[in-house]
Amino acid sequence: MTQGGGLSIRNVGKVYDPEGINVVALQDFSFDVSPGEFCVVVGPSGCGKTTLLNIIAGFDTLTAGEISMDGSVLTAPGKRLSPGADRMVVFQHGALFPWKTVLWNVTCGPVLQGRFSRTTAEAQARQLLSRTGLQGIEEQYPGELSSGMRRRVELVRALMNDPKVLLLDEPFRALDALTRGVMHEHLLELYDLARKTVFFITHDLEEAIFLADRVVVMTTRPGRLKKVIKIDLPRPRDHRVLTTARYGALEEEVLEAVQEEARKAFETGERELA
Amino acid sequence: MVLGFALVLAAWHLMTAVLEVPMFKKITPPAVVLREWFKPDPFFGVSVYTPLYYSHIAYSVYRAYTAFALAVLLGVPLGILIGWNRTFREFTFPLVETLRPIPPLAWVPLAILMLPGTEPPVIFVTFIAAFFATVLNTLLGVQSIDRSYFRAAECLGFTRRDILVHVVVPGAMPHVFIGLQIAMGLSWVALVAGEMIAGKRGLGYMIYDAYSMVQIPTIIMGMLTLGLLGYFSSALVRYVGRRLMAWRAF
Amino acid sequence: MRLAAWSRGLRRAATSAALWRGLAGIGLFLVVWEAASLVKLPFLRHVPAPHIVLQSVVETIQTSAYWSAVYISAKRVAMGYVIGVLLGVPIGLAFGVSRLFKDTFFPVFETLRPIPPLAWVPLSILFWPTMEMTVVSVIFLGSFFTVVINVLGGVETLDIRYVRAAVSMGATSWQVFWKVVVPATSPSIFIGAAIAMGLTWEIVVAAEMVSSIGSGQTGLGAMMWQAYVGGVIPLIITAMISIGLAGLLFSALIWQIGAYATRWRRVT
Numbered sequence: 001m002t003q004g005g006g007l008s009i010r011n012v013g014k015v016y017d018p019e020g021i022n023v024v025a026l027q028d029f030s031f032d033v034s035p036g037e038f039c040v041v042v043g044p045s046g047c048g049k050t051t052l053l054n055i056i057a058g059f060d061t062l063t064a065g066e067i068s069m070d071g072s073v074l075t076a077p078g079k080r081l082s083p084g085a086d087r088m089v090v091f092q093h094g095a096l097f098p099w100k101t102v103l104w105n106v107t108c109g110p111v112l113q114g115r116f117s118r119t120t121a122e123a124q125a126r127q128l129l130s131r132t133g134l135q136g137i138e139e140q141y142p143g144e145l146s147s148g149m150r151r152r153v154e155l156v157r158a159l160m161n162d163p164k165v166l167l168l169d170e171p172f173r174a175l176d177a178l179t180r181g182v183m184h185e186h187l188l189e190l191y192d193l194a195r196k197t198v199f200f201i202t203h204d205l206e207e208a209i210f211l212a213d214r215v216v217v218m219t220t221r222p223g224r225l226k227k228v229i230k231i232d233l234p235r236p237r238d239h240r241v242l243t244t245a246r247y248g249a250l251e252e253e254v255l256e257a258v259q260e261e262a263r264k265a266f267e268t269g270e271r272e273l274a
Numbered sequence: 275m276v277l278g279f280a281l282v283l284a285a286w287h288l289m290t291a292v293l294e295v296p297m298f299k300k301i302t303p304p305a306v307v308l309r310e311w312f313k314p315d316p317f318f319g320v321s322v323y324t325p326l327y328y329s330h331i332a333y334s335v336y337r338a339y340t341a342f343a344l345a346v347l348l349g350v351p352l353g354i355l356i357g358w359n360r361t362f363r364e365f366t367f368p369l370v371e372t373l374r375p376i377p378p379l380a381w382v383p384l385a386i387l388m389l390p391g392t393e394p395p396v397i398f399v400t401f402i403a404a405f406f407a408t409v410l411n412t413l414l415g416v417q418s419i420d421r422s423y424f425r426a427a428e429c430l431g432f433t434r435r436d437i438l439v440h441v442v443v444p445g446a447m448p449h450v451f452i453g454l455q456i457a458m459g460l461s462w463v464a465l466v467a468g469e470m471i472a473g474k475r476g477l478g479y480m481i482y483d484a485y486s487m488v489q490i491p492t493i494i495m496g497m498l499t500l501g502l503l504g505y506f507s508s509a510l511v512r513y514v515g516r517r518l519m520a521w522r523a524f
Numbered sequence: 525m526r527l528a529a530w531s532r533g534l535r536r537a538a539t540s541a542a543l544w545r546g547l548a549g550i551g552l553f554l555v556v557w558e559a560a561s562l563v564k565l566p567f568l569r570h571v572p573a574p575h576i577v578l579q580s581v582v583e584t585i586q587t588s589a590y591w592s593a594v595y596i597s598a599k600r601v602a603m604g605y606v607i608g609v610l611l612g613v614p615i616g617l618a619f620g621v622s623r624l625f626k627d628t629f630f631p632v633f634e635t636l637r638p639i640p641p642l643a644w645v646p647l648s649i650l651f652w653p654t655m656e657m658t659v660v661s662v663i664f665l666g667s668f669f670t671v672v673i674n675v676l677g678g679v680e681t682l683d684i685r686y687v688r689a690a691v692s693m694g695a696t697s698w699q700v701f702w703k704v705v706v707p708a709t710s711p712s713i714f715i716g717a718a719i720a721m722g723l724t725w726e727i728v729v730a731a732e733m734v735s736s737i738g739s740g741q742t743g744l745g746a747m748m749w750q751a752y753v754g755g756v757i758p759l760i761i762t763a764m765i766s767i768g769l770a771g772l773l774f775s776a777l778i779w780q781i782g783a784y785a786t787r788w789r790r791v792t
Contacts, residue, residue, distance in 0.1 A: 504638025
């Protein structure tokens with residue numbers, strides 16, 4: 001497994017033009033993600049974090065600046081970027097194909113890309129599924145699973161494609177708090193196994209600090225870099241770290257940075273665009 | 275539920291046999307209809323025991339289902355294409371929407387002029403009714419597929435063909451089947467009208483013929499048979515849909 | 525203020541590729557039709573070329589007989605439709621709101637619903653004293669069943685939490701009905717009304733074609749049928765286009781009324 005997946009985000013800007021009104025979603029955003037780093041972006045609703053993720057994923061384009069991965073330019077104004085398995089996305093409301101079995105969902109990427117035969121892929125999938133405690137559900141449909149299990153399957157699907165960067169768009173937002181807590185530990189277990197670069201978006205501060213190596217705080221619209229906070233909590237982490245003093249101090253630091261932006265967003269009535 | 279039917283039947287009986295309300299004068303009471311329907315040797319020539327009854331049913335069913343099958347074979351692919359491919363949609367959708375408001379029955383004279391024989395025009399008119407409903411609901415089905423599925427497919431390296439086969443078609447299925455149920459219902463509506471005007475044999479024709487010969491029990495028999503067939507046909511489509519979409523059962 | 529948005533929209537439409545492509549599609553259809561007509565394909569032996577149809581259209585819309593036919597059909601549609609809506613909405617709401625009512629009468633309703641409106645024609649002729657009433661009653665049936673089903677659907681998909689919120693604020697059953705159920709169901713009511721309107725035009729054609737004899741009043745459907753019988757084929761197509769257009773316009777009208785009445789829906 002080649003390491004890589006370092007992202008270089010330079011002066012990225014994004015301007016929308018719905019119905020003739022200029023909306024500046026991102027402005028002069030610059031940031032670097034080291035290979036294998038777990039990076040979490042927080043900010044109030046509508047601040048542009050999802051837009052940034054979409055641009056890296058290839059679902060959207062930027063209007064200024066440049067994003068590179070491992071030295072080569074991914075996208076710039078005029079350079080369209082296609083979504084790809086090197087930047088796998090896990091979606092907010094889940095995008096497991098409900099009309100296919102778990103096994104099909106997990107293996108479809110490598111099989112359809114022609115990288116593995118169906119039998120090889122299925123064997124690998126079964127292995128990975130049982131390593132994450134999901135054995136026995138291969139022939140079930142997503143509709144039969146609990147939402148927590150669905151998210152886990154989706155993570156396995158993403159990892160099966162051996163991405164360089166994992167893009168997670170508020171993946172646990174739709175889960176209840178208890179399940180979410182368990183998912184966090186689970187995600188970190190997977191992360192420790194694979195050490196992929198992770199680009200994670202959320203507006204839940206506890207989630208951000210618990211998971212991240214670094215937390216990036218964004219301003220409200222137009223989205224700019226407000227503050228970067230290094231999370232020096234030791235790995236591997238479990239829920240007990242949430243009651244340590246160091247965690248408390250970090251939480252204070254992040255909260256102060258975010259609260260100001262949250263208040264601004266609240267007052268101007270910002271909300272997420274699509 | 276039984277109470278409802280009983281009340282309606284009672285009201286019918288009341289109006290016709292007992293009170294003899296003037297407007298209901300020509301309508302036969304339910305008892306007479308039922309007797310006629312199940313008589314081995316019916317007064318007017320049609321009952322559950324006569325082959326003629328089943329001949330009419332067979333013709334109607336053959337026409338309705340043939341037209342429906344054609345509508346599905348042509349309508350679903352077209353609907354998928356229009357829903358999925360923006361350029362194609364921009365060229366063809368306005369044309370479809372211009373032709374769609376023309377009532378299927380308004381096609382009857384033209385159909386008779388264009389197509390040979392007696393069967394094709396009736397089937398064509400029925401087909402038109404089912405076709406547009408199918409196309410519309412199919413394209414709606416495609417457009418209602420959550421964008422995330424397409425994005426996930428792109429990340430996973432699906433080709434356009436993969437997306438069509440593994441995302442678009444299965445994703446649109448629920449809506450397609452709703453459309454098919456509607457199309458089936460519309461087929462029967464158009465069919466009856468077509469048969470009344472241009473057919474020989476078939477339930478629509480049976481009703482019209484009975485009307486011209488003042489055989490009222492037969493009219494009512496025809497109507498109720500149509501109701502039953504229509505209901506059964508829609509249920510059949512629903513059943514097939516449920517089987518094909520096992521993943522929705524949870 | 526509204527005008528500025530309109531003119532912006534208009535300008536945008538005029539320069540949009542989609543619009544020109546759509547016109548191209550229709551244009552291509554007409555060209556193929558014209559060509560096939562000239563080549564005298566057996567299929568289209570009796571179908572006149574577009575330019576002949578155009579001629580017929582231009583001539584016909586100048587006759588008073590045409591507009592009288594339009595008026596007659598429109599009148600029948602309007603009457604049958606309105607009665608269908610006036611009866612359909614309350615019954616649909618009743619089905620949705622009252623378990624007892626639904627359990628008792630819905631099976632009967634569902635048994636009668638698949639019977640094509642046209643199959644009701646002979647019986648209706650026997651039943652109603654005048655032909656006009658027959659036609660209107662058949663139209664009524666068409667719109668009635670559609671409206672009921674759509675309204676019922678609207679009530680059943682109503683979020684129960686709205687009702688609970690109202691009740692917890694002390695609303696009586698009547699208040700809940702009028703202030704919560706009816707407004708929340710109104711989008712479905714209007715969708716049902718628009719669909720029913722489209723259906724109604726289809727039925728009026730059929731009803732008129734079947735019962736055009738003895739009615740004395742010639743609507744568009746009857747006019748089309750007479751054109752067929754008389755062999756005036758361009759007129760048939762003119763009538764077809766007219767009926768289609770009328771259906772479209774009336775449906776669009778209902779849509780607009782619905783959109784206006786439910787303007788609280790302009791969310792996200």
